[in-house]
Amino acid sequence: MRAFLFWAALWCALPSFAASRCDVNVPTQRADLGEVNLAYQSIGRESDPALLLVMGLGGQLIHWPDEVVVALCQQGFRVIRYDNRDVGLSTWAQAPESANLTYEVLRYKLGFSVAAPYHLTDMAQDALGLMDNLHVSRFHVLGASMGGMIAQHMADMAPGRVASLTLIMTSSGAQGLPEPKPALLALLARREAPNREVAIEQQADLLAALGSPTVHDDRELLKEQAAIAYDRAFNPAGVQRQILAILAEPSRVALLDRLRVPTLVVHGTADPLLPVMHGVHVAAHIRGAQLKLIPGLAHRFQEAFKAPLLAAVLPYLAEHRQPVGLAQL
Secondary structure, eight states: OHHHHHHHHHHHHHHHHHHHHTOTTOOOEEEEOSSOEEEEEEESOTTSOEEEEEOOTTOOGGGSOHHHHHHHHHTTOEEEEEOOTTSTTSOOOOOOTTOOHHHHHHHHHTTOOOOOSSOHHHHHHHHHHHHHHTTOOSEEEEEETHHHHHHHHHHHHOTTTEEEEEEESOOOOOTTSOOOOHHHHHHHHOOOOSSHHHHHHHHHHHHHHTSOTTSOOOHHHHHHHHHHHHHHOOOHHHHHHHHHHHHTOOOOHHHHHHOOSOEEEEEETTOSSSOTHHHHHHHHTSTTOEEEEETTOOSSOOHHHHHHHHHHHHHHHHHHOOSOSOOOO
């Protein structure tokens, strides 16, 4: 009878144990990498396989939906999310006064080289440096949008360390792929604002434009999300520098062709920023890559698509999960 009561108590405690183990309200910590200082959170047991989340243009670590992070952690991963350089609580770079986004965009459209204060390879090195700082030698990587581009470089720079790649709504950067509408690009680059209220309205406009046409957005909810991000950190110049890093990047087709890392590519059929052929092209150039297309998904983690995204990602990660978490370098 005592044995039965013990196992019954243990079984009832398992859900709450998993919840506490996967608490997303852990403190934000800092990793000093010399050139940059990165803000990050580590959710889950250090003994579990590590999964690094790499966010896209202008995104902060808080833009990874908490419920998605919890679901990944409950799969048995130590989930690490962080602010890229120039956003959030990480180091904000100092660009030369001569840097001019409008001028560099024009050069890009004319086929000329683009000057950028730093490059996506530097941001990939930041991410690898963070994992060095955490003494994690091998790990899984999930990148979204620009984060997927950074993840591609990570797998190329350190193929022995990246156990698997999950690339969401990203691109190969190849010439000839469908371009976003100019109006959307204008919203993306429009980050200067005279005050908090205007900045929040602008960000809500951008979020709405990046959303799916099949989903009706609550404007007040968009403004609430924008306000949270603004109050945590607002650095429009940093976002423009990240744009320059993307524009300065050559095609990654040759890089993708030489990757030998297990890869899942997930893309939405309604993506207005990186139309669906971007994802198809990425998958076509990575040997053995799996491709999952989600009908209606655009370029945001909207509530209606969290379940389909998890349904695409979780089985793949479970298949490739292995004990590659904490290891001294």
